[in-house]
Amino acid sequence: MYNxxxxxxxETLLVDTLDRMRRNPEGRKVVxxxxxxxxxxxxxxxxxxxxTRMFRTLxxxxxxxxxxxxxxxxxxxxxxxxxxxxxxxxxxxxxxYEGDPVTMEDExxxxxxxxxxxxxxAAMALHAAQQMRTEAQAAPPKAxxxxxxxxxxxxxxxxxxxxxxxxxxxxxxxxxxxxxxxxTKEASIEFYEFFLSVMDLQxxxxxxxxxxxxxxxxxxxxRTMDLRMLETVVRAPQIRGTPAVSLNLNLETVLTTVxxxxxxxxxxxxxxxxxxxxVDVLTNINMYIDIRNVLNTMGHAxxxxxxxxxxxxxxxxxxxxxxxxxxIWAPELLDMMDPNSxxxxxxxxxxxxxxxxxxxxxxxxxxxxxxxxxxxxxxQGHFLDAFSKARKKPPxxxxxxxxRG
Numbered sequence: 001m002y003n004x005x006x007x008x009x010x011e012t013l014l015v016d017t018l019d020r021m022r023r024n025p026e027g028r029k030v031v032x033x034x035x036x037x038x039x040x041x042x043x044x045x046x047x048x049x050x051x052t053r054m055f056r057t058l059x060x061x062x063x064x065x066x067x068x069x070x071x072x073x074x075x076x077x078x079x080x081x082x083x084x085x086x087x088x089x090x091x092x093x094x095x096x097y098e099g100d101p102v103t104m105e106d107e108x109x110x111x112x113x114x115x116x117x118x119x120x121x122a123a124m125a126l127h128a129a130q131q132m133r134t135e136a137q138a139a140p141p142k143a144x145x146x147x148x149x150x151x152x153x154x155x156x157x158x159x160x161x162x163x164x165x166x167x168x169x170x171x172x173x174x175x176x177x178x179x180x181x182x183x184t185k186e187a188s189i190e191f192y193e194f195f196l197s198v199m200d201l202q203x204x205x206x207x208x209x210x211x212x213x214x215x216x217x218x219x220x221x222x223r224t225m226d227l228r229m230l231e232t233v234v235r236a237p238q239i240r241g242t243p244a245v246s247l248n249l250n251l252e253t254v255l256t257t258v259x260x261x262x263x264x265x266x267x268x269x270x271x272x273x274x275x276x277x278x279v280d281v282l283t284n285i286n287m288y289i290d291i292r293n294v295l296n297t298m299g300h301a302x303x304x305x306x307x308x309x310x311x312x313x314x315x316x317x318x319x320x321x322x323x324x325x326x327x328i329w330a331p332e333l334l335d336m337m338d339p340n341s342x343x344x345x346x347x348x349x350x351x352x353x354x355x356x357x358x359x360x361x362x363x364x365x366x367x368x369x370x371x372x373x374x375x376x377x378x379x380q381g382h383f384l385d386a387f388s389k390a391r392k393k394p395p396x397x398x399x400x401x402x403x404r405g
Contacts (some may be wrong), residue, residue: 008136014067014075015129018118022126025118027080030125032114033093036071037102047310048072049215051096053283054089054314058082070136075129096313150213151221155206160224162205168228171201174238177246177358177380182372190358190378191244191273194233196225219250226253230262246273246303251284254291263298272300273324278311281320288320296323303358309336312345317352326358329367329381346374 021028035048055076058064063082067075078086090113097103103112116125151159174194178187202211212218226249239245245266253259254274263272274295281288281304292302301323307315309332317325327333327349336345349357354375362368362381371379 008070008133010067010069011129011133011136014069015126015133017065017067017077018122018126018129021077021118022122025122028118029078029083030116030118030121031076031078031086031090032116032128033074033076033090034102034112034114036069036073037111038097039100039102042097042100043072046308050279050282050310050314051093053279054093055086056283058085058089069132070139071132073132092314096310148208148210148213150210151206151217152214153217155209156217156221159206159209159211159221163201163221163224163228166205166228167232168196168201168225169232169236171197171204172229172232172236173197175380175385177378178384179377180368180372180379182377187384189243191246191271192238192242193246193248193275193380194229194236194239195248196229198225201225223250223253226250227256227258230258234262234265240267242270244271244273244301246275248275248305251276251280251287251291254295263300273303274300275303275305275326278304278306278308278315282311282315285320292320292322305360309333309345312336312348317348322356324356324358324378325352326360326380329359329361329363329371331366333370349374349376 018030033051035043035051052066052068052074055064055066055074058076058078059066063079063085065077067077069075076086094103094112114128116122116128118125172194173196174192176192177190179190180187198211202209211221229247230253233239233245233247249259266272272295274291276288276291288302295302303324303326304315304317304320304322305326307317307325307327309330312327327345333345337343343351354377356378357376358378358380359367359371359376360380362371362379362383364383367381368379368383
């Protein structure tokens with residue numbers, strides 16, 4: 001058995017797999033995606049994770065084996081039936097990184113993707129993998145940090161027990177979302193978002209553990225956090241009189257009895273907006289559609305959260321038909337173009353529906369100005385928080401004020 005923590009573990013696994021497949025190579029191909037050659041701005045951990053997730057459905061369907069190398073490259077060994085799907089995904093990735101020099105083919109060939117047919121090139125593919133293993137094992141260790149250990153299954157069980165008996169009310173935060181009239185600049189409350197402060201909670205229940213270190217284990221933990229938040233928020237005084245309550249939840253949480261009880265204890269006519277992350281929608285579209293339909297049938301709503309310049313190009317938000325779509329403000333939106341159609345971010349907002357888009361993390365007048373010019377009327381962020389802090393008590397009816405950018 002290989003030590004999973006050893007340098008070059010994935011490269012060693014790749015070499016071993018290719019060596020075994022030399023005996024039966026028919027129909028198999030290898031794809032090497034050179035993400036390490038991308039410009040630094042395009043090679044962020046979030047983008048690498050999103051690209052990797054795009055191939056996971058092929059892996060779960062046993063059509064491909066994926067190796068995430070030490071230098072951020074991806075290598076996939078494909079069965080004969082997976083080539084069309086891989087080509088479609090590679091096309092989307094090229095569009096995502098359109099403009100990066102490595103994605104542009106020239107007289108020297110394609111530097112972004114290398115293909116090997118194992119029936120013809122098994123020795124060449126194995127040699128390339130051996131070189132990558134040697135480089136990974138010889139690479140200097142990354143700078144030592146005082147990083148906390150990542151969550152493990154045993155730690156997860158212990159942390160969940162702590163949260164189950166903890167008063168989580170001090171860790172719940174809320175933030176207003178305002179609908180602004182573009183002509184008068186008057187603002188009214190659209191909803192209040194409630195969420196658990198993960199970092200504050202960690203300092204109490206797991207001060208020496210990085211609970212975000214393993215995404216799949218954190219997903220399990222976040223489901224426990226969802227249930228505790230639902231039990232607590234329904235008793236919070238700030239929920240009274242709000243026109244709508246927005247909650248960051250996992251898709252699975254909507255199907256629990258705790259969520260059903262939460263709905264029953266709301267004030268009459270109070271609407272719930274379930275916020276789900278764009279990355280989770282990308283990886284579980286069928287569940288998203290089912291839950292969206294269930295919520296709509298009950299008169300509630302669903303919001304796709306976490307739409308960045310990257311995810312906007314990867315997820316067809318219009319086809320997902322959310323009630324709201326939350327776009328994260330970033331100066332890059334000013335220059336963002338959809339590579340599939342050369343439409344800018346403003347056109348994409350129009351397509352989703354200007355009444356549905358929430359521009360979040362608005363921290364400046366520039367964000368508000370861009371949003372209003374793009375037709376957006378819903379905003380959320382520190383620049384607007386003064387409005388909610390000025391409110392003396394929960395309103396019985398929508399409150400209006402003037403917001404100037």
